[in-house]
Amino acid sequence: MIRDKNWFSRLFDSFNYVFLTAFAVLCLLPLIHIFAVSLSGRAPATGGFVSFWPLDFTLENYQEVMGSRTFLRSFMISVARVLSGTSLNMALVILTAYPLSKSPRVFKGRTIFIWFFVFAMLFDGGLIPSFLVVRSLGLLNTLGALILPNAVPIFSVILMMNFFRDVPKELEESALIDGASHWKVLWYIYIPLSLPAIATLTLFAAVNHWNAWFDGLIYMTDNANYPMQTFLRTVIVTLDLTQVGISPQDLQRLSDRAIRGAQIIVATVPILVVYPFLQRYFISGIKLGAVKE
Amino acid sequence: MTLQQYLRRAWPLYVMIVPGIVFVLLFRYYPMYGVVIAFQDFSPAKGFLNSPWIGWANFEFFFSLPYFGRIFGNTLIISVSKIVLDQVGAIILALLLNEARHLFFRRSIQTLIYLPHFLSWIVLGGILLDILSVRGILNQGLGLIGIESQLFLGSNDWFRGTVIASGFWKNVGFSTIVYLAALTAINPVLHEAAAIDGAGRFRRIWHITLPGIRPTIVLLAALSLGDVLQAGFEQILTLYNPAVYRTGDIIDTYVYRTGLISAQYSLAGAVGLFKSFIGFILIVISYWLADRYAGYRIL
Amino acid sequence: MNKKFPYNTSDLKPSRRDFLRLSGAGLAAAMLARYGMPPAFAQMAGDIPAELHPGSPNNPRGWTTTLPPIPDGMPVDPPVTITGSRRGPWEFAEGDDIENSPFTRLNAAVTGIHWKLAFNWTDNEAEVLQKYNLAIASNELPDFMETVPLQIYSDLLENDLLEDITDVWEEVAHPVWLKEAMGFGDGVAWQYAEVNGRKMGIPYIEQAAQNDKLLWIRQDWLDAVGMSAPTTIEELHAVMTAFVEADMGQGGAGTTLGIAANSQLNAWYCSLDPIFGAWGVIPAFWTPDENGDLRYDSIRPEIKEVLGTLRQWYAEGLLAQDFFTYAPWQNGSHIGGNLAGLMYTPAFAPDFGLPDSVANDPDARWVFGDIPVGPTGIKKKAWSNPVPETVYCFRKGFEHVDLVLKQIAWWAELLQDPKNRHHGFEGTRYFWRNEDGELDPMGGTLDLNGYDDTKHIWGPPGTNGGSRTSPFYELDLIKERRNVWANLPENERDAYMEAFLGGDALSVLWDEAIIFAVDHWEADGIKNHFVTVPTRTMELTGAALEGLEQEVFLNIIIGQDPLDRFDSFVDEWHSGGGDRITGEVNEWWHGQM
Secondary structure: OOOOOOHHHHHHHHHHHHHHHHHHHHHHHHHHHHHHHHOOOHHHHHOOOOOOOOOOOOOHHHHHHHOOHHHHHHHHHHHHHHHHHHHHHHHHHHHHHHHHOOOOOOOOOHHHHHHHHHHHHHOOOOHHHHHHHHHHOOOOOOOHHHHOOOOOOHHHHHHHHHHHHOOOHHHHHHHHHOOOOHHHHHHHHHHHHOHHHHHHHHHHHHHHHHHOOHHHHHHOOOHHHOOHHHHHHHHHHOOOOOOOOOOHHHHHHHOOHHHHHHHHHHHHHHHHOHHHHHHOOOOOOHHHHHHHO | OOHHHHHHHHHHHHHHHHHHHHHHHHHHHHHHHHHHHHHEOOOOOOHHHHOOEOOOHHHHHHHOOOOHHHHHHHHHHHHHHHHHHHHHHHHHHHHHHHHOOOHHHHHHHHHHHOHHHHOOHHHHHHHHHHHOOOOOHHHHHHHHOOOOOOOOOOOOOOHHHHHHHHHHHHHHHHHHHHHHHHHOOOOHHHHHHHHHOOOOHHHHHHHHHHHHHHHHHHHHHHHHHHHOOOOOHHHHHHHOOHHHHHHHOOHHHHHHHHHHHOOOHHHHHHHHHHHHHHHHHHHHHHHHHHHHHHOOOOO | OOOOOOOOOHHHOOOHHHHHHHOOOOOHHHHHOOOOOOOOOOOOOOOOOHHHOOEOOOOOOOOEOOOOOOOOOOOOOOOEEEEEEEEOOOOOOOOOEOOEOHHHHHHHHHHOEEEEEEEEEOOOHHHHHHHHHHHHHOOOOOOEEEEEEHHHHHHHHHOOOEOOOHHHHHHHOOHHHHHHHHHHHHHHHHOOOEEOOEEOOEEOEOOOOOOOOEEEEEHHHHHHHOOOOOOEHHHHHHHHHHHHHOOOOOOOOOOOEOOOOOOOOOOOOOEOHHHHHOOOOOOOOEEEOOOOOEEEHHHOHHHHHHHHHHHHHHHOOOOOOOHHHOOHHHHHHHHHOOOEOEEEEOOOHHHOOHHHHHHHOOOOOEEEEOOOEOOOOOOOEEOOOOOOOEEEEEEOOOOOHHHHHHHHHHHHHHHHOHHHOOOOEOOOOOOEEOOOOOEOOOOOEEOOOOOHHHOOOOOHHHOOOOOEOOOOHHHHHHHHHHHOHHHOOHHHOOHHHHHHHOOOHHHHHHHHHHHHHHHHHHHHEEOOOOOOOOOHHHHHHHHHHHHHHHHHHHHHHOOOOOOOHHHHHHHHHHHHHHHHHHHHHHHHHHHHO
16 A cells, blocks of 8 residues: 655645545435434424424334335335346346447447447337337336336446456456357456446446336336335425315325425435445455456 | 357357347337327327327427527536536546545445435425525525525526536435446556656546546546436426526426426427437547547447 | 305304404314204114224214115126226225225125226326326226316317216216206306316316415414504505514524415415405406406506515515525425414415414414405405316216216215214224324324315215315315204214314314305405316417516516516517417307307
């Protein structure tokens, strides 16, 4: 490890630590606010009196949220979706990116394939035709509707392809000369050497699945099957003016900021644990070690 | 090399790409017939086959909207500022994190700065409304240093800035992650060698770290051009109000309001097609430029 | 088109002094002595299995529900399955769902109809449009469609996808619970559902004066500044100024608002429409001029005067500096947080906003009063139409319209005749809560969800948000509560009556407020006379003109634009499609008469 000891470097370090800490605090504050609200009584929370410390401390909001069958069901749907959807995404990202990372000489037709994907990333046929496809495959109201239509996250494929290109060619070439197939090269060389990238894209996929709400709204014709973010959204957006009156009792219930805070916390915290778990794959120099062997 | 020889080695590559192609064909290409609604006066009841064809009329209508210049300008200003800030900010943040040697500190900060990404705009909208209101925390803080309170969401002087800054704050932490992954690929030996040669810390950042992540920078910059007309529909929808239409109304929010009066699928279709087309052209151009002048293939 | 909505509230009306007293604590007891006769407790209906029967007859504090006579030919044999679209995500008890709840089970026993969910949506406007459009595009319309938005309705009509129910209606619609109930106001209920004299659906009907605004005031603040409730706009201005200057609010110095408002000038909560009404205009309403043509109120010169007044109020700090960044529901925080002591809000205020206000400040004492009069003696506000822009429809070719109509009538009779005492089901956990707010069938207090107790029923009487077949259901119920239940000796009251009669000050306040609103509904309301689908030009340029109007009005009020911007707005409106829209609107209008 290199140590820079001059005063400017130290000054920079101090500044760096202060700046990063400040920025991190700025990012954390809203969540602390929501957390404080979620532990407060309804009236002070909704009246806007809670900032970063709970008033009329209570755990009832969490009891109510966790006691709601609708909420728990949507939570479980989201968990199932993240697990199955992320696995499918990553399998397809790796499989698709590997051939695309080869030069057109090694993988003939590569140029056509890559533009095939880029075009599909930018253009889409709109809501109705996509809905009709999902419907005709019998996927409406199933988990499949949430994971299959976006099984290939093209943006991630392109990133993965780019990371694969960084893998030192020497290893691959010697393996191929030794008679290893592309399957083996992918499995034993590319994947172990690309763990930081795979961890990053896994995070992207998991977060996308966790945060997605629109497909749930469209493909789940029965809103008892909404994944959690879709459910959460209906709880929050419902407060819009609607063409048919909403009952004031519902308004009173839905405008309860404390309950909403508890819902947001329960909906946010699980996905936060994913990153620290993936972080251990962000280790510099693993490629180097492999090449040196 | 004969075809047979080539295939003996290369066939797994084709097998690997088949699943991806099948999914994309089925769920992306097949539904693309839907773009025809941009050229129709589409009604769901008549469907794609029976809705009347009206040629370019939807596009003409869109381009001749009384506020076309305004919403197009707002869209472009907001989205370009966001793209530039987000990319530059993410790179700087990644470099700063990379320079923070204390591992636990670094990991904690990384985890914290991506928190806002998990709060949807709908959730954040309510919170920002509180924070940025006249009585909000920010204005209270400004009051302490003698600055009078500002209408961050209500004044045309501030609105765009508020949108851009809050967008930056929400997304930059998450954008940093890709660069952090790219940074792991840089060979530490290069740093050590440079240090032995007497290169100072900032010289090493400039000559080793930055070039090391350049491919990622170029790639992300090029891909972000595809989003050049996406100024952040949900964010603006939750934050804006009629008094700031002048500076905050974007293409998507305008089309949305039109759709609430009458479900204008065709207008939305035409606008979507226009945006995709512009994005695609920009990506093709950047691909060509990088290839032609830097000898570098981004795709 | 002068359609009257007669409802005699005279036997309900307490004096003004009464309701001021009622708004304090302790209240309901005062009125108990006054009213009528105990009800005749009716017997159980014959063929319905006891476990499906609503009510709670075996509980000492329970009640007996009378089921209306089962309609002719029902339950149909074999049973029929009907698909339907529904609104709302709801909690169900373990094992129940939207297709299978105590309501659907009773319904199946009575009618033989089994409901199957085609799709449902929550209360969001964009969501309902999407779900209907997707159903249409997949060529899979449900048999029965709940609250179809107008733009979908017109698409369906244009493409001949709806069943004409005129003849079935004539034949089987219940004379009292459908025909008479929906016959109010010279058939105004049918303004959307009837097309060229044919019934293409069933109207959605809200409660009378449900959204008419009253002036809600903090009486304790008035007392503190030594003033009385304002009767003119001038007095209103004085009271607002006094509240602000005395810093009456709970949010610290300088945060008190003169009056709560939001980005919508004619909003459903904390509205400003009675201010505009004091000059005889309502933004975005179409009203008849002296020649009998419709004109657009937003471009009338009176608007400029109102904008000038509001502009002055804003400059004086009587409106929140950022009031226009809030949506109506967000005013709930201003009221709940006790920042404002004045608002123009419908009778439902005691159910939204006020509970938080009272919880945060136990001394808060809210009363309502009539809207103040304008400088030239005008006292008007936006008239809330009990027939919103939506229709229940049937799929073209659907064979069982008659069964659905019979079902609707049966439930309407059960729910809307208070004598039947349908208070829900014991043990179903749908609307009983104990003091912790947990659902609890008996022994807790009732969650006074006057609307919620029926939303699990498929069809009009069950739709969320106040739908019944008559706009006077709420008033009938209040009448029953006051004139009958209140007169029962305490030991004869069931848990439900007790919950209402012993209800808190706020729920009594709502009853008073809705009676007051109905009394002033016809006299003070300015009606929007344009009640049909948007015209062609509205579809094309409506969003632009609407946006321009809101932008200009708000910017004038907050001083970002000069007051004279209004004049150039009027010109822009005329040339930007407004003239064409006026022509189209009048073409429709004169075709109506």
